[in-house]
Amino acid sequence: MANYTHPSTSRPPIKIITSEQEEAGTELKLGQFQSTPTLSLSEARLIINAVIDRRHAEKKRFTETEVLTKMTEYLDTFARFRRKETIEEIDELLRAHAVFDPFEKSQLATLCCESYEEAKTLIPSIANKITDGDLQELLDEISKRRNFVE
Template sequence: MASRPRPPPPAEEQVGQSLSLGEFQNVQSLSLSAARMILHAMINHRQKGSKDGSIAMPETETLNKTLDYLELFARFKDQETTQSVENILGNYDELDTFEKSQLASLCCVEVDEAKTLIPSLANKISDADLKDLLDQIIAKRQFMDS
């Protein structure tokens, strides 16, 4: 054999009426706010390591750009509110983790908006339940903004 075998083609990923996430189908998904919280915890841990005399890992350009992105687009900035929203979403077992993370990141106001942006919600949750969920998320955001 002259070359190594070709890897199999990746499964097609599609977020439509049904979720087809390929290799990411059963992977835990994070909201932008949760990812921001994790990155801040990692950076704080790195900074503590350098104070203890151990070698601190340098911050990379990719890390800084990712953090800038998350600072701009994360809807919830403090740990308590982020965890509260994650707990609210955790009560909806019929939703996939991807759908939950999208709802937390997008903070849709109307049911139609949520179903347009996340089409797989259409057959999983009633409009009344989805409206209640969106209202709970929006209440957390408004509480945070005031």
């Protein structure tokens, strides 16, 4: 059943051709995805839930597959922010730091590091892009918006 595709809802797989090795180390090497916009888990959760809600509201023929169910469960578990307003505030905070690559911004929003040391360890490519003090201030601002009971 894993290889079954429904003709009206399935899309052909995207072929990714790359001649280089992608790496998110001290230097970002993301190949053709280098400047591609990325989403934090919170943003992905918000978008996917909105699409699901719209499909249910429009009463379109919609089957929640096992993959979709598992993905929404994963996002519900690991998304740090739940409210749209909070997600927009985090995005605004991160957009103010133009030195970061889109991938780095989504990682900062997803990981919610408590200290600049932790952030630089988990996202090594940001190490020389921002001072420790400014990074800690950014992390503190993100942390202020994190509500564990959202």
